[in-house]
Amino acid sequence: MKKTFEELKIAKSILKSLNDIGFVEPTPIQQQAIPIINSGMNIVGVAQTGTGKTAAYLLPLLTKLKKPEGKDPRVVIIVPTRELSIQVGEDIAELTTYSELRHAAIFGGIGWTKHAALLEPGIDILVATPGRMWELYQSGALTLKKVKYLVIDEADRMLDLGFLPQLKQLQEVIPSKRQNLLFSATFPESIQALSEEFLDHYKKLEIAPSATPVEKVTQIAYRVPNYRTKLNLIGALMEDEETFKRVVIFVKTKEHAEGVFKVVQRKSSGETRILHSNKGQNARINSIQAFKGGDVRVLVTTDVSARGMDVSQVSHVINFDIPNDYEDYIHRIGRTARAGNKGDAITLVDPSDEWHWSKIEEMIRMEIDLLELPENIGIIETEFDENQEQLREIDKQKKIDDPTYKGAFHKKKNIFSSKRSYDDKFARTRERQKRKKRR
Numbered sequence: 504m505k506k507t508f509e510e511l512k513i514a515k516s517i518l519k520s521l522n523d524i525g526f527v528e529p530t531p532i533q534q535q536a537i538p539i540i541n542s543g544m545n546i547v548g549v550a551q552t553g554t555g556k557t558a559a560y561l562l563p564l565l566t567k568l569k570k571p572e573g574k575d576p577r578v579v580i581i582v583p584t585r586e587l588s589i590q591v592g593e594d595i596a597e598l599t600t601y602s603e604l605r606h607a608a609i610f611g612g613i614g615w616t617k618h619a620a621l622l623e624p625g626i627d628i629l630v631a632t633p634g635r636m637w638e639l640y641q642s643g644a645l646t647l648k649k650v651k652y653l654v655i656d657e658a659d660r661m662l663d664l665g666f667l668p669q670l671k672q673l674q675e676v677i678p679s680k681r682q683n684l685l686f687s688a689t690f691p692e693s694i695q696a697l698s699e700e701f702l703d704h705y706k707k708l709e710i711a712p713s714a715t716p717v718e719k720v721t722q723i724a725y726r727v728p729n730y731r732t733k734l735n736l737i738g739a740l741m742e743d744e745e746t747f748k749r750v751v752i753f754v755k756t757k758e759h760a761e762g763v764f765k766v767v768q769r770k771s772s773g774e775t776r777i778l779h780s781n782k783g784q785n786a787r788i789n790s791i792q793a794f795k796g797g798d799v800r801v802l803v804t805t806d807v808s809a810r811g812m813d814v815s816q817v818s819h820v821i822n823f824d825i826p827n828d829y830e831d832y833i834h835r836i837g838r839t840a841r842a843g844n845k846g847d848a849i850t851l852v853d854p855s856d857e858w859h860w861s862k863i864e865e866m867i868r869m870e871i872d873l874l875e876l877p878e879n880i881g882i883i884e885t886e887f888d889e890n891q892e893q894l895r896e897i898d899k900q901k902k903i904d905d906p907t908y909k910g911a912f913h914k915k916k917n918i919f920s921s922k923r924s925y926d927d928k929f930a931r932t933r934e935r936q937k938r939k940k941r942r
Contacts, residue, residue, distance in 0.1 A: 505534060506529065507529070508526075508529055508741045509613075511529060511533070511534075511538065512541060512543045512566065513562050514545075514565065514566040514569070516599075516601040517562060517566060517599075517601075520601055520602075521562075524597055524598075525637070529553070529555055530559070532550045532554050532556050532708070533555050533559045534549055534554055535708055536556075536563075536708055540684065541563050541565070542585075543682055544682075544704075544705070545683045545684070545685075545702040545703070545705035545706070546684050546707075547685045547694075547702065547705050547706070547708065548560075548696045548708045548710075549686075549687055549688070549689070549708065549709040550686065551709075551833060552712040556686050557590075558592060559686075560654050560656075561595060563598065564578050564654075565595075565628075567652070568604055568628070569606070571603050571604060571605055571627055572605060572627065573649060574624075574646075575625070575646045575648065575649040575650075576626050576627060576629040576650060577627055577628070577650060577651045578627065578629070578652045578653075578654070579636075579647065579650050579653050579654070580630045580632065581633055581653070581654065581661070581673070582630060582631070582657060583632065583660040583661045584610075584664075585632060585687040586791060587657060588608045588609065588630050588631065589608055589610070589788060590605065592607070592630050592686050595630070599608075604628065604629050605624070605626045606626055606630065606830070607621040607622055607628075607629055607630070609621065609630070609631045609632070609639065610631070610632045610635050611635045615638050615639060615644075618635065618639060618644075619639060619642065621646035621716045622644055634666075634669060635671070647677045647678075649678075650677045650681055651682065652678060652683075653682070653684050654684045654685075654686070655683075655684070655685045655686070655701070657686070658685050658687040658694055658697060659688055659690075659830065663828065666777070667697070669764075670701075671700075674700075683701055685698055685705075687724065688833055689833070689836070690709070699814075700781065718843075720820075720836050720839060720840040720847070721845070721846070721847045722835075722847075722848045722850070723847065723848070723874065724849070724851075724871050725851055725873070725875075725876055726852055726857075726874065726875060727851045727852065727876060728854065728883075729853060729883065729885040729886070729893075730762075730853075732883050732900045733823060734766045735881050735883065736876065736880050737766055737770075737821070738767070738769070738770035738901050739770075739877070739879060739880055741771040744772065744773060746786050746818070747801075747818060747819050748818040749797070749801075749816055749818050749819075750801045750817070750819045750821060751794075751799065751801075751804065751817055751820050751835075751838050751839075752767070752801065752803045752804070752820075752821045753805070753820065753826070753835050754806070755823075755824035755825075755827065756779075757779035757805060759823060760779045760804065760805060761777070763823055764803045771866065772820070773800030774793070774800060776790040776794065776799050777802075777803045779804065779805045790802065797816075806831055806835070816844065817838050817841065818846060819846065819847045819848070819849060820846065820848045820850065821850075821851070822835060822849070822850040823876070824851075825860060825863070829866050830866070832850075832866075833867070845931065849926050852873055855892070855893040855894075855896035855897055855900075857873070858897070858900040860895075898910040898911055
């Protein structure tokens with residue numbers, strides 16, 4: 504039987520904020536996680552993006568804190584990226600409109616003294632990326648001796664980004680007597696090991712099997728021969744502005760990002776923004792905020808923004824390239840179908856991607872047919888260099904499946920080189936024989 508937020512014992516001031524935001528019914532993870540967190544137990548929550556997991560831990564923790572107290576944080580929420588730090592900070596601000604609780608969101612990329620100034624008046628909740636939090640702790644600007652609740656959010660991404668050493672350092676400096684909440688979209692062995700290291704006893708809560716897409720995402724895949732034909736398809740799709748209202752296009756490299764950006768700008772109206780590693784932090788944050796506010800129709804991005812971008816009305820996610828890490832597929836398509844809405848995920852699969860696509864299907868335990876291109880899409884002949892690159896990739900895949908496979912690109916014996924070697928050896932032998940005769 505479903506419970507209301509009131510029945511889940513959320514504080515009245517927070518309920519008032521929920522009403523203003525328009526959240527009237529708890530999601531499945533909120534239904535299950537909030538009572539466990541209220542009980543004081545440690546929890547490991549396995550849930551995909553878009554399921555409401557941030558509110559699942561924020562609502563009971565904000566209720567537990569009740570009112571401001573002291574200068575040092577009592578709740579620490581560790582997140583992997585600056586974008587997610589900002590997003591969680593904004594969520595807290597929305598939920599504490601009628602509360603006096605204080606919070607700060609800190610992250611790398613700007614001078615740490617600015618964040619130290621944020622902490623100076625005193626805070627109750629700290630949202631932080633691991634590196635920046637450790638900097639502030641070592642400088643003496645941050646004290647962690649009052650921490651009662653530790654949240655590790657997007658734990659799988661945290662490990663992917665190499666933050667395990669900082670997490671272990673954190674384990675040594677915060678009070679051992681605390682409640683621990685760990686959330687992850689997937690639950691591989693590495694996350695299980697992290698859970699056992701940080702949480703002595705915990706309740707595991709798995710809303711859907713690990714690496715399962717959100718149910719309301721419709722997944723489509725097109726078989727596309729090459730990069731330039733992919734651009735043609737993107738251009739044609741973006742011309743349909745009524746269907747493709749708010750779109751995130753994921754690419755593998757900044758070069759692909761620039762190429763897609765130019766095509767979308769040329770083929771459709773509505774503002775388009777681009778995010779990749781060469782863009783400054785302020786530009787990235789401003790672009791995400793503009794997209795969230797509805798001022799930007801299309802966001803072209805590398806995986807740097809696959810997480811931490813919470814926009815409830817994304818109509819489509821397009822995978823221009825398949826991600827290097829298969830689990831990032833889940834996080835990418837989780838940008839749509841959020842907060843109970845429906846959404847579409849479209850993936851473009853070239854010949855060298857088909858093997859990877861089959862691995863993604865295995866991971867999500869679903870079969871998604873590869874569709875042929877619509878008739879109106881101009882198919883361009885694959886250029887020689889790209890064709891060779893695809894063939895080499897297919898060769899590698901075949902060798903993985905069959906280690907005895909030699910492949911089309913295995914090293915062949917150079918008969919001309921061999922002949923020269925034989926001629927050289929013969930000439931040296933004749934020279935030795937001549938020297939013997941002269942003696």
